[in-house]
Amino acid sequence: MKHALQFTLNGQPLTLEVDDERMLLWVLRTELGLTDTKYGCGEAHCGACTVLVDGKALRSCRAPMRAVDGKVVVTIEGLAPPGRLDPLQQAFIDHSAVQCGYCTPGMLLTAKALLTETLTPTRALIAARLERNLCRCGAHQRIVDAVEAASKTGSLP
Amino acid sequence: MNDPRLFGRRDFFTLAGGGLVILVGLRPEDALAVLVKEVPSPEDFNAFLIVQADGRVRVMSGKIEMGQGVMTSQAQLVAEELGVALGAIDLVLGDTDVCPWDRGTFGSLSTRMFGPVLRAAAARARVELFALASARLGVPPTSLVVHEGLVQVVDDPDAHVTYGELSKGARLTRVVGEAGVLHAAADFQVMGRSPARLDARDKVTGAAKYAADVRRPGLLHARVLRPPMHGSKRSKLVTSAARALPGVLVVELPDLVAVLHANPEGAAAALERLSVEWTQPEATLDPENIGEHLQASATGEKTVVERGSLATGRAASAKSFFETFRKGYVAHAAIEPHAALAELVHGVMTVWASTQTPFPTRDRIALAVGLAAQKVRVITPFLGGGFGGKSADEQAIEAARLAQKVGRPVQVAWTRAEEFFFDHFDPASVVTVTAGLDAQGLMSVWDARIIAAGDRGSTPFYAVPNVLVRSSGGTAYGEAAAGASLHPFAVGPWRGPGANMNVFASESMVDLMASATGVDPVAFRLKNLTDERMKRVVQAAAKAFGWTPAVAPSRRGVGVACSIDAGSYVATMAEVKVDAATGHVAVLRLVCAIDLGVVVNPEGARQQVEGGLSMGLGYALFEELRFRGGAVLDRNFDSYRLPCFSHVPHLETVFVKNDALAPQGAGEPPITTTGAVIANAIFDATGARLTRLPMTAERVKQAMAREAR
Numbered sequence: 001m002k003h004a005l006q007f008t009l010n011g012q013p014l015t016l017e018v019d020d021e022r023m024l025l026w027v028l029r030t031e032l033g034l035t036d037t038k039y040g041c042g043e044a045h046c047g048a049c050t051v052l053v054d055g056k057a058l059r060s061c062r063a064p065m066r067a068v069d070g071k072v073v074v075t076i077e078g079l080a081p082p083g084r085l086d087p088l089q090q091a092f093i094d095h096s097a098v099q100c101g102y103c104t105p106g107m108l109l110t111a112k113a114l115l116t117e118t119l120t121p122t123r124a125l126i127a128a129r130l131e132r133n134l135c136r137c138g139a140h141q142r143i144v145d146a147v148e149a150a151s152k153t154g155s156l157p
Numbered sequence: 158m159n160d161p162r163l164f165g166r167r168d169f170f171t172l173a174g175g176g177l178v179i180l181v182g183l184r185p186e187d188a189l190a191v192l193v194k195e196v197p198s199p200e201d202f203n204a205f206l207i208v209q210a211d212g213r214v215r216v217m218s219g220k221i222e223m224g225q226g227v228m229t230s231q232a233q234l235v236a237e238e239l240g241v242a243l244g245a246i247d248l249v250l251g252d253t254d255v256c257p258w259d260r261g262t263f264g265s266l267s268t269r270m271f272g273p274v275l276r277a278a279a280a281r282a283r284v285e286l287f288a289l290a291s292a293r294l295g296v297p298p299t300s301l302v303v304h305e306g307l308v309q310v311v312d313d314p315d316a317h318v319t320y321g322e323l324s325k326g327a328r329l330t331r332v333v334g335e336a337g338v339l340h341a342a343a344d345f346q347v348m349g350r351s352p353a354r355l356d357a358r359d360k361v362t363g364a365a366k367y368a369a370d371v372r373r374p375g376l377l378h379a380r381v382l383r384p385p386m387h388g389s390k391r392s393k394l395v396t397s398a399a400r401a402l403p404g405v406l407v408v409e410l411p412d413l414v415a416v417l418h419a420n421p422e423g424a425a426a427a428l429e430r431l432s433v434e435w436t437q438p439e440a441t442l443d444p445e446n447i448g449e450h451l452q453a454s455a456t457g458e459k460t461v462v463e464r465g466s467l468a469t470g471r472a473a474s475a476k477s478f479f480e481t482f483r484k485g486y487v488a489h490a491a492i493e494p495h496a497a498l499a500e501l502v503h504g505v506m507t508v509w510a511s512t513q514t515p516f517p518t519r520d521r522i523a524l525a526v527g528l529a530a531q532k533v534r535v536i537t538p539f540l541g542g543g544f545g546g547k548s549a550d551e552q553a554i555e556a557a558r559l560a561q562k563v564g565r566p567v568q569v570a571w572t573r574a575e576e577f578f579f580d581h582f583d584p585a586s587v588v589t590v591t592a593g594l595d596a597q598g599l600m601s602v603w604d605a606r607i608i609a610a611g612d613r614g615s616t617p618f619y620a621v622p623n624v625l626v627r628s629s630g631g632t633a634y635g636e637a638a639a640g641a642s643l644h645p646f647a648v649g650p651w652r653g654p655g656a657n658m659n660v661f662a663s664e665s666m667v668d669l670m671a672s673a674t675g676v677d678p679v680a681f682r683l684k685n686l687t688d689e690r691m692k693r694v695v696q697a698a699a700k701a702f703g704w705t706p707a708v709a710p711s712r713r714g715v716g717v718a719c720s721i722d723a724g725s726y727v728a729t730m731a732e733v734k735v736d737a738a739t740g741h742v743a744v745l746r747l748v749c750a751i752d753l754g755v756v757v758n759p760e761g762a763r764q765q766v767e768g769g770l771s772m773g774l775g776y777a778l779f780e781e782l783r784f785r786g787g788a789v790l791d792r793n794f795d796s797y798r799l800p801c802f803s804h805v806p807h808l809e810t811v812f813v814k815n816d817a818l819a820p821q822g823a824g825e826p827p828i829t830t831t832g833a834v835i836a837n838a839i840f841d842a843t844g845a846r847l848t849r850l851p852m853t854a855e856r857v858k859q860a861m862a863r864e865a866r
Contacts, residue, residue: 029421035372037363042573045795076361077362094353098356101539103492108361138800143802
């Protein structure tokens with residue numbers, strides 16, 4: 001059913017007339033033109049499509065639009081204000097925690113949700129929280145290094 | 158096939174907008190001939206770069222960036238030899254209209270084979286610019302130095318001119334051969350260092366675009382009808398229900414049926430409305446009987462290497478060994494599935510594709526849509542991983558055919574299930590080795606028969622005088638030959654093609670012989686090596702790992718494996734812990750020593766080593782495709798598991814300095830050791846020899862039970 005859904009997307013309030021059973025991933029990537037959120041598996045196994053909804057990591061490929069009604073949605077483009085970087089993004093650059101980059105938005109946003117909950121997670125907790133985010137290039141060790149470093153930097157004011 | 162060299166059509170100066178254009182041809186006489194005809198085409202050259210009036214340098218490269226870091230390392234090569242800042246370089250990758258022809262990005266060849274050409278281009282550009290500066294400043298070129306694009310007179314720093322000023326208004330083209338005076342490693346300013354990856358910022362902000370991210374006005378998303386299994390034939394198709402959906406287009410070609418819609422879910426819904434019946438071919442092969450099938454059916458045996466005589470070797474052997482090694486099919490499983498967008502405008506087909514092979518793919522598209530090659534342009538955005546799996550590019554051909562048919566831009570983005578179904582898998586394979594040791598414990602004979610793993614990594618690098626290595630059943634690259642009908646679905650190159658299996662077999666065998674004769678595995682290798690380069694690498698690994706000699710199984714769970722691949726020498730050491738009750742293997746530590754010649758970008762190379770080792774954990778321990786005949790049973794990551802954070806141990810990379818050697822491969826060599834080193838560490842931990850990949854918990858448990866009997 002088409003409904004007028006209201007939510008905040010990357011800081012901007014938005015009203016969208018859309019079938020509320022459609023998956024957030026495809027609405028982001030088509031109607032909203034935000035291709036920074038990636039399709040990897042379509043069944044919530046890989047985490048490439050992760051976005052933040054009210055600060056929590058959510059797999060957008062299996063999240064119907066009704067799940068974001070009235071919520072605050074952040075994709076990787078909205079993680080930091082234009083021209084600036086979140087400490088997590090900077091740490092991924094500094095630690096070369098990026099190879100092909102396709103899993104990177106999902107990794108960053110999953111890590112962001114973790115750091116929102118826990119200021120200084122242990123390496124074991126970081127790895128555990130990212131366990132279901134798949135990386136085929138083998139950047140795992142560097143991703144944990146980067147998240148750990150960012151947790152020590154603190155968050156963007 | 159059309160020879161692309163015959164189709165010069167683009168004018169460099171139109172392309173470059175003036176400036177100094179440096180073309181490097183491996184056969185410069187051909188390039189010159191083309192220039193005389195005034196129809197230069199980038200396809201006639203191996204590399205070129207343009208020094209622009211604003212001082213920026215545009216570098217055209219047929220290579221593509223799939224995560225391996227060539228964008229950064231290639232820019233470093235140019236910055237180093239040209240004497241400009243890394244930030245002044247704009248790299249254009251994998252665009253068939255503006256980049257020099259290239260076979261594709263695979264085989265750890267970019268830095269090894271293309272790197273020298275690019276460096277030569279930059280070095281020659283510096284010579285040309287110095288000649289211009291010399292005329293401008295009235296001093297000989299030998300009196301000039303350059304730093305970040307500013308050319309200065311050595312004794313008179315006030316006399317200077319920038320590259321940009323020299324290029325201003327210039328319509329200069331220089332065609333040069335490969336030779337050029339290159340900077341020595343000791344003088345490197347940009348090479349040998351680790352600047353932040355040039356693609357990192359775009360990748361952490363989401364600005365990086367991949368093929369599925371391209372949008373064109375009027376775009377339709379296509380879903381293609383797929384058979385339930387390889388070998389199925391369609392017996393009935395009714396499209397009326399799909400056609401009845403609003404906004405749906407149906408394309409019906411004999412070999413391509415697709416539904417199209419303005420959004421991907423609309424296309425997916427239409428696909429479900431197609432009513433289809435299929436024939437189901439007989440399915441007899443499965444992961445358990447595939448090895449016997451390969452042994453019974455492989456043909457086309459070739460001799461890979463032969464020296465001495467097996468009879469002499471056997472006669473000299475005091476001890477003989479025989480073992481059979483097996484491996485299943487492994488998926489590429491890049492996180493980005495294949496995607497392409499095709500658009501036909503005024504008779505020119507432009508295709509944005511996730512491909513490792515833009516130029517061969519362009520030619521295949523041209524053939525499929527009946528256009529000349531110069532009427533097809535393939536543009537390669539970032540690739541979300543390739544690993545050898547993005548070289549067939551059927552999705553690009555599908556998109557182009559559909560765009561031609563419907564007259565609108567069409568995107569074909571494979572689902573994960575399509576990705577598994579159409580993967581060109583790393584082939585299942587079987588290797589048998591018969592080997593012998595003489596009374597002194599030196600290798601006397603090595604007789605290997607390889608089935609379906611080609612020849613890469615199969616030539617013994619130990620000092621064994623009597624060797625015969627034979628290979629049948631095609632290659633691990635998926636080349637037709639004898640391999641085509643052997644497998645129930647397509648096979649193709651997978652990071653370290655064939656070498657992963659061949660090194661697993663040979664380094665397991667070497668380990669087995671060391672243990673059987675009561676010699677420490679490192680000492681055994683050093684004793685049987687005369688190759689000094691390999692000895693140095695083994696010693697470097699042992700030092701970094703803290704290897705202490707013991708005969709395996711020492712119950713410590715440590716192992717070693719060596720490999721020569723893509724010009725690099727590798728020795729990897731592992732520490733594992735095996736759960737005696739479940740057979741589960743936890744890898745605790747991997748140390749990889751590698752000699753890859755000059756290290757262009759140490760952090761970049763380290764990422765490749767770590768990436769290879771981490772990815773290798775999958776084929777070593779649990780990745781194996783489930784199938785029944787042509788039916789691919791794994792369709793997503795719930796049943797087909799990739800290495801995750803919990804699997805990846807502490808990784809350590811040691812570069813064995815070898816600045817006298819040009820840069821060699823980094824993306825593949827380390828992964829070729831992962832299976833063998835873990836097998837050897839499992840043996841050291843348990844006394845059980847694993848001869849089948851992957852070494853799943855169940856197989857480890859079974860092997861331990863056999864060992865206990």
